[in-house]
Amino acid sequence: MAELDQQVQEAKAALDAQAVEIVKWHFSPETGCPFWLDWAKEAGWNPAEEITCFDDIIAKFPHFQDEWLRDKQPEVWVPQEFKGQPFNIFETGGTTGMPKQRIGWNDYKVDYSEFSDTLDDEAFPKNHYWLMVGPTGPRRLRLAIEHLANVRGCSCYFVDLDPRWVKRLISEKQFDQAKAYMEHVVDQATTIMKHREVSALFTTPKLLESIAERCEAEGGSLYESGVRGVFCGGTTMDPQYTRFLCEELLENKIGFVPTYGNTLMGLAKHKPLTAEDKYSITYYAPQPRAVLRVVNPDTDEPVDYEEWGRVELTTLTKEFFMPRFLERDEAIRRAPIDTYPWDGVAEVRPFGALTKKIVEGVY
């Protein structure tokens, strides 16, 4: 316990250092980006001088507004250091209207390179082939997965799924069309799996179910089709559902790596599942580059451990600074662990999932 406390203190110190460095970077004329420099002028205080630790960010910055990522042109987010370098433009969600956009250069590679070190070589063999079935298009995930595969000496096949179209179909109650579209995606995925060697699959839970069902309808299974490891993310995975995936679809033979990530944060890693956890998945942000807090939506204060609250994200990299963004998710706050000595978020689901109908669809 004392050792964990020590680790927690060290992680906190690293986070404080990162907070100071990144805020200085974005709010200094020689390195910062136009958006934050202008913001500081209007705010009437100088974050570059006044932020001395991460808690200062929480205390002094308001919640980041997602409209800023919709309304502003991308160049306002370019730090001086990156000026003149073409950037990737990644988009989040978005069903109708202008989506949120985040620009970047190398950030997307960093989390995923680090993530590779946590993977089991048996489930995710090196120098082999992967298949990603999910949202590609303008999403960071597509490049990130390919990078992750490449880091492990693998190449990746892709089957696209447009979540905006699926959400629209479901919102308009065109369930037949949504089902037909999912079948279309599954057709493509299983065709690749039949004709090519694929050992790792990256997909959403619903698509995983459908792909497994198709394999079984054709007399096989995911395991028999060669899959040895599965990454799954994108929608809610409560403990029962996670257990179902592990026991029934993956037959406890295929490695299962749940993921929680997005364009604004990067990739959170999960605490390896154990029987004691009863399949409750806990994710840990890629701290100190990003910080997840679980807060009471009325007070903005962190909830107690094992309590539900809204997920708040702060991103702290030289490419992007985003303080206190309220995600559209809620989660249980979990305590630090040896591997990740900072707060975790568990059983993530859409914010207000218990009180309103959320369209998640196949994505």
Place this chain on the structure above:
Amino acid sequence: MLNIPVLRWGEPYESLETDEVIHHRTGEVLAKVGQANPGLLARDMRKADRARELLREIPIKDLIEMMKKAGDLYLNATLPLGDGEQTPDDFARQQSASTGLPEHMCKFNMEKNHFVLNNMDQIFDALTRGLDLEILERGFGVEERGVPVSYQAQSPVLGMVLPSNSPGVHTLWMPVIPMQIGLVLKPGPQEPWTPYRMFAAFTEAGVPKEAIGIYPGGPDMGAETVARCGRVMIFGSTQTVKNYAGNEQVQVHGPGYSKILLGDDVVDQWEGYIDLMADSIYKNSGRGCINCSGVWASRHTEEIAAAIAEKVGGYEVKDPTDPEAGLAAFTVPNQAEAIWGMIEEGCEENGTTHVTAKHGDRLVQMERCDYIRPTILHCDSPDRKMANTEYMFPFTTVVECPQEQMIDKIGGTLVASAITNDEAWARQLTDATNIDRLNIGAIPTIALNWLQPHEGSIVDFLFNARAYQTSDERLKRLCNGG
């Protein structure tokens, strides 16, 4: 408190997600029911054929005997339930506590289910129109009159998306197992009791447990049941009925809009039918689709409404354990208030009158549940907004309507009790396709003859009568003339 698992073809499965079944008055947690995720059913349906195969190994006549035995067990025995057991009294208490139905009505429903199970041979004979049971078993044969016939099962299992608020509906699926068709039951969140107790009684009576699955869960589980089972029976609103209109895989049981129609030849003697009307409206808490929600006549309607109101308007809310309790609680938060709001809004229309108003407030709100006392409205025309409405408590609109317009204006009607001796009108009523169950004469809407089909024959729903031609020699050899 009981822990009740998902049953996957009879095998208990301890889900990590549970739903609490709560006592509507005390808040006591009666049970924690394991919740299935839709994927479980999707996978289990791969073994649906096995359910029917196992049942086909047992002759129908033996399955009918098992139903009789199961009926007795259901009514009288202490049976296993989850991690505990349940006496018949426990069952009535628990069902009353979670659904809001008075205990004595739960016991009455037990008698009703018992009656159906115990008379399965006669019910079966009526439903199949006297078909030789071996023909149904084999799939083909020759009727006594010498005509070859064939009945093909359309699905190895029947899916049932069951409601929470009306334990009476369970009689509808009792004949399914003896038809050698398996069951996939998705219980209503507040009424897991009957499906689990029936499962225990059926299996103790000898039905293979692998023939029955019980998958409690949320709306997504209901949708999965509909999507996965070749034949499904569901219960829902008018909108649900519309959603599945024309879908031959789905039999939807919606609101009944059951009515009493007084013919011009008897309407002047209306006073003689007030007791029949009151019984049709009020009995069994007025919650069923066969309870009367409209009394239609061409004249005397204001007096009729006042007389019914006098008869039922004074009924008070009583404790569910009181043998005199006649009203069921609304256990879903805010539901009663919303319904009462709709009724009040409807009464704002000119020509619509709330006749029970003088008998005191109707909406009774409690800490964890609400009630609405019997409510009678009068509409001076069938075109009034409230003229054709139904709610799940004793509620009726007395509507003034010329007899010659009645058939058109009543709309879809599950049970029509037409009190008349006018044979010309009776012929028109017999031909009216908007009426399902037709009673001609002074018969309460709630008086069911169990030998008659309810909203279509379940045999016709589960089996397709089709042509089957083969050589006489083969027919004789395989059917032994039967």
